[in-house]
Amino acid sequence: MSAAQPARIPLIVIHPLVVRVTHWLNAVAIVVMVMSGWKIYNASPLFGFSFPGWATLGGWLGGAIAWHFAAMWLLVVNGLIYLAYGLAGRHFMRSFLPVGPSAVWRDLKEALTFRLVHKLGTYNAVQRLLYIVVLVLVVGAVVSGLGLWKPVQFQGLVGLLGGYELVRRIHFVAMAGIVGFTVVHLALVAIVPSTLWAMITGRARVEVSARELKS
Amino acid sequence: MNRIDRKVLADQLAPELKRVERRLLLRSGLSLGALTMLTGCNLSDGDAVDRALFAMSRFNDRVQGWLFDANRLAPTFAASEITDPFPFNAYYPEDNTPEVDGDTWKLEVSGLVQDKTPWTLSKLRAMPQASQITRHICIEGWSAIGEWSGVPFRSFLERIGADTRAQYVGFKCADRYYSSIDMATALHPQTILATDFRGAPLPDKYGFPVKLRVPTKLGFKNPKHITAIYVTNDYLGGWWEDQGYNWFSGS
Numbered sequence: 001m002s003a004a005q006p007a008r009i010p011l012i013v014i015h016p017l018v019v020r021v022t023h024w025l026n027a028v029a030i031v032v033m034v035m036s037g038w039k040i041y042n043a044s045p046l047f048g049f050s051f052p053g054w055a056t057l058g059g060w061l062g063g064a065i066a067w068h069f070a071a072m073w074l075l076v077v078n079g080l081i082y083l084a085y086g087l088a089g090r091h092f093m094r095s096f097l098p099v100g101p102s103a104v105w106r107d108l109k110e111a112l113t114f115r116l117v118h119k120l121g122t123y124n125a126v127q128r129l130l131y132i133v134v135l136v137l138v139v140g141a142v143v144s145g146l147g148l149w150k151p152v153q154f155q156g157l158v159g160l161l162g163g164y165e166l167v168r169r170i171h172f173v174a175m176a177g178i179v180g181f182t183v184v185h186l187a188l189v190a191i192v193p194s195t196l197w198a199m200i201t202g203r204a205r206v207e208v209s210a211r212e213l214k215s
Numbered sequence: 216m217n218r219i220d221r222k223v224l225a226d227q228l229a230p231e232l233k234r235v236e237r238r239l240l241l242r243s244g245l246s247l248g249a250l251t252m253l254t255g256c257n258l259s260d261g262d263a264v265d266r267a268l269f270a271m272s273r274f275n276d277r278v279q280g281w282l283f284d285a286n287r288l289a290p291t292f293a294a295s296e297i298t299d300p301f302p303f304n305a306y307y308p309e310d311n312t313p314e315v316d317g318d319t320w321k322l323e324v325s326g327l328v329q330d331k332t333p334w335t336l337s338k339l340r341a342m343p344q345a346s347q348i349t350r351h352i353c354i355e356g357w358s359a360i361g362e363w364s365g366v367p368f369r370s371f372l373e374r375i376g377a378d379t380r381a382q383y384v385g386f387k388c389a390d391r392y393y394s395s396i397d398m399a400t401a402l403h404p405q406t407i408l409a410t411d412f413r414g415a416p417l418p419d420k421y422g423f424p425v426k427l428r429v430p431t432k433l434g435f436k437n438p439k440h441i442t443a444i445y446v447t448n449d450y451l452g453g454w455w456e457d458q459g460y461n462w463f464s465g466s
Contacts, residue, residue, distance in 0.1 A: 043355035061355065062459035063268075069461065070271035151352060152289045152431050152466040153282050159290075164350060164358055 009205040014120055019091065020202050022082040029078060030138075030178065032057060032071035037175060039064030046172060069149075076142060099128040118192045120204040134181040141174035272461050279463040285399055289430035289466065292348045297413065298359035301351075303420045304434060305390065306454065313389045313440055317416075317424045326385075326446040329376025336410065336424050342366040342374070345407055349430035351437070352466055354455075363428040365409035369402045377446045385451040386427060389440035394453035396429065396436060397463065405430050408441075433464040 015023075035057035042050045043061045058064030086092040103125035110116035111126055118124075123131065147158040147167045161167045189196050198204040303309045322334040346364040353359075372379060379402060385395040400406060409428040410417060417423045422439025429437050435455050445451070456462045 040356065044353070044357045046356070060459075062455070065354065065461065066268040066272055066459055069275050070268055073271070150279075150282060150466065151350075153284060153287060155287075155290055164352065168356060 011203050013202050014204050015202045018085045025078045029075035036064040036067035096128045137174050137177040144171040276463040279465045289349050292360050296360050301361050312419050315389050323443040327378035327381045351434050353434040362413045363409035364411040365407045368406040381446050382448045385445040386438040387443035388438050392454045394438045395451035
């Protein structure tokens with residue numbers, strides 16, 4: 001390749017400002033919610049283990065709850081802005097859809113055999129599925145959390161989800177899923193570090209095909 | 216003095232300070248506003264963060280007050296669903312449960328009330344009673360279903376001529392615990408001055424002779440071994456609240 005070649009690949013915005021800002025605010029909110037949540041869990045462990053103290057936030061139960069119930073506002077307000085943008089601005093339609101089982105299967109096989117090429121600006125089918133799943137998990141964590149926070153005022157919701165004790169478990173499973181997603185997400189960023197820079201500046205040099213330009 | 220010395224001294228002084236605080240608390244009835252300011256909220260991680268978290272907690276108090284529906288009842292359960300044994304919980308181990316003499320026990324009533332005559336257990340039991348099987352939810356996350364009976368707190372407040380436009384009702388307990396609740400919750404139909412658990416007088420460990428049962432709040436807002444009730448417009452905080460638990464803590 002000649003030195004002049006990259007100049008012909010345009011530097012374009014692949015992550016709009018709204019997506020970048022909400023992404024990083026969400027990252028802060030999720031870290032605070034998970035770490036303080038682990039401290040709250042430790043006060044009365046649901047299962048046969050506790051989270052290590054160094055991985056928790058708040059120092060003691062009261063501190064952890066104060067963090068949890070402060071960061072929940074950041075998570076929810078920021079999340080609503082992101083959802084509104086994603087639905088109204090067609091970000092979800094453009095970036096996450098379509099996602100069919102055959103495409104997921106094809107891309108998953110390629111990914112696991114290290115043959116899947118990462119293309120900045122376009123999500124492969126596995127990414128699309130994961131982003132949709134984590135979106136649902138965060139909504140699930142918020143909804144079950146609302147039930148735990150206000151089991152009397154929102155008793156209809158708690159009843160729908162199977163009662164207070166079951167809602168505790170749903171909240172835990174949603175957290176576990178979000179943490180699992182985050183591990184995979186960070187591992188992939190480590191493999192393709194240019195994605196990190198793109199999520200900060202929003203821009204990347206992307207060869208744009210005629211088909212993608214249309215959308 | 217180096218850091219370690221100071222730490223040792225602080226550790227030695229802490230119990231004494233706690234005793235002084237408690238004495239102040241007992242002498243000044245329930246006016247704890249100033250004490251709350253002095254002790255801060257102990258949320259760790261530095262003063263600025265503490266202040267921000269404390270401000271958020273006060274904001275959450277207001278949101279919860281707004282979410283609270285005076286007519287929405289906490290779910291009730293069948294007798295077969297009662298948790299047995301019902302867990303003991305306090306800021307001290309079960310061995311330290313106070314033993315109150317029901318014959319000499321008096322319930323003091325003060326603040327914005329017309330009739331400040333102290334109450335006896337038999338006088339409380341002579342009032343119309345109510346019963347409930349509800350879920351007790353601890354701030355730690357666990358929950359347990361129990362059955363409590365006693366005087367609906369609203370009728371008690373009406374009987375003593377309490378100013379129900381006042382903001383707060385405070386409680387002082389035989390185990391040096393103290394707490395306070397908002398008037399809207401105090402007047403909720405399921406808030407009761409409970410004297411019985413599962414049809415028998417409250418055992419010591421569940422708060423003999425009287426505990427406040429508030430199924431619309433977390434467990435720590437259900438003080439046991441109550442010895443004094445105070446109606447006021449001054450914020451009173453509470454034993455846990457002054458250390459950083461959210462004050463409203465509604466369910």
